[in-house]
Amino acid sequence: MKKIVAVALTTASLMAGSLVQDAQNAGLKAIPASASELIKLIDNTKNPITKAKVKLGEKLYMDPRLSKSELISCNTCHNLMEGGDDGVGAATGHMWRHNPHHLNSPTVYNAVFFGSQFWDGRAKDLEAQAQGPTLAHPEMAATKEHIVKVVKSMPEYVTAFKKAYGDNVKITFEKITDTIGNFERTLVTPAPFDAYMNGYKEALNAKQKEGLKTFIQIGCASCHNGVALGGEMGAFNVTATYKYMSTGDFKGDKNGMVKVPTLRNITETAPYFHNGMIWNLKDAIKEMGRIQLGTKISDKQAESIEAFLGSLTGKKPHMMMPMLPASTPTTPKPDLN
Amino acid sequence: MKKIVAVALTTASLMAGSLVQDAQNAGLKAIPASASELIKLIDNTKNPITKAKVKLGEKLYMDPRLSKSELISCNTCHNLMEGGDDGVGAATGHMWRHNPHHLNSPTVYNAVFFGSQFWDGRAKDLEAQAQGPTLAHPEMAATKEHIVKVVKSMPEYVTAFKKAYGDNVKITFEKITDTIGNFERTLVTPAPFDAYMNGYKEALNAKQKEGLKTFIQIGCASCHNGVALGGEMGAFNVTATYKYMSTGDFKGDKNGMVKVPTLRNITETAPYFHNGMIWNLKDAIKEMGRIQLGTKISDKQAESIEAFLGSLTGKKPHMMMPMLPASTPTTPKPDLN
16 A cells, blocks of 8 residues: 555656656766766776876777787677677677676676676776676686786887876786776766756657656666666665576675666667576566566556667767787787687 | 899899889789779779778678677677787687688788688689688678578668668678678778888888898799789699698698788788798798798898888778667577587
């Protein structure tokens, strides 16, 4: 009875107030239209964004020579041309090994807005995250020594590090991953939803506005909130009973939880969920209602929410395809095994 | 005795005439400075280059969903950011399988100038070549049906095909590979060598000019000629006695020969030779002298030739990183096995 009253009240208040304000009240935030506001959100004091670092980080992000086989780059699993992920169920890396927990590669776009990184939130920021897959055996399978040696073997990289950090820079594994993280901080994709929240009422169509209302009403925004619509607060969602958990033994953090993923660019990042087990967005919406909210989401509601989620597909940063420096005789050789 | 006289005569004529003319006489050709001359060389009547085809072909070239796993694109082995190849000894593809003949992925840059494609020259042009790796099991391992279904499942691709070929276009496997070939035709990289041949005398330094002389004198240009400095005439080089042929049973064409590879961007495309067995360019130069010319190339000569080869490293086309269309519910799912 209480629940019904609460829902009725929410509906009434949504009808009365402005939808933008309701979205704000529900914790949804826009990517700021102002560059100075945006930089406040994406920058950090430890590793301030500079053009020199971003340009270098972009090359390192795209460079497969950072992996043991020299065939796998950050971009292999977090493909900037493909929504920032890889489009397969479980991350697949060195020697075609799959993630042992059947974990799906999350998108790198807007990951800067997350309160923590990885499905179990074990890395505090993008710089720390970048240290994981480079060394993980089913991913890039490299060693710190390999990565440092690769980078130091190419004069163009050494010069770029000096330009980015000063002539006395010591090129370490941590400095390399800091640079990659610095680049990743810029991977922000403003979308029609942001234009709407920032005052352009016509940026969403009627169906999308209806979907936003439904999204708030049925409680999606209680986890999918913040600028990323997920993951911002480091909030974790119960998945211990998760019925699609068919492979591996990943239990999330110590309480059996996984991080709430972003809904930005969700139309480009199937398959869904931490184990990549659902391919269809409408199915994913209904499944989340069932598991997380204990609610049966109707087909009509799901379609409406799906229309709203389409407004989160953003404009990707225009990027020139970087040209990587040539290997030299001191560049470590690839090891395919 | 005859040989010595011949060499002496060549040297004398080189000293007397202009080096540009000597290079031309040896069959070396520049990438034309004029756009209309260049288009004559790279275009074909069957599949004329248009902006719409190139833009579409670029996306298809970068799209891993054309492979069975949906993780491997043309760009995986012919990486445009890395000299147009993959930097490993033997091509590695689906399920981490290696090329059974231990064949090295050749660069796609300037491949348009080759008289035929593949190490054994079995494809007559880039359009025909693109049909090989997409279907080959150790590479992209797809079927024609998979590829056509993937492309047709995305409205953006369908619209782009209509724009490129007209509203009545039938999207077939052959049309898709034609489009990729069309894009590849534009991957031409003018280098200092071309500027020199086109009249800018200062485009090569003294050491590079000396290297070019040596290159002609010792006979490298007898195979490495034409615009690509290799492969243009469909000329094949004897490799039956090739000492680095340590893996697989690849015998080249029916006479045991492999195609002469281009020397353009050679500084960026180690390892060398059809089996990717030599990593150091100087070693490769000396080895070619021994095997192909029956000549001992001195360290000094090899360094000189290496300096000249550096003048073949060209300017890559400026490319925006393309954004690939999102998969839809009808896009075939990846199959990692």
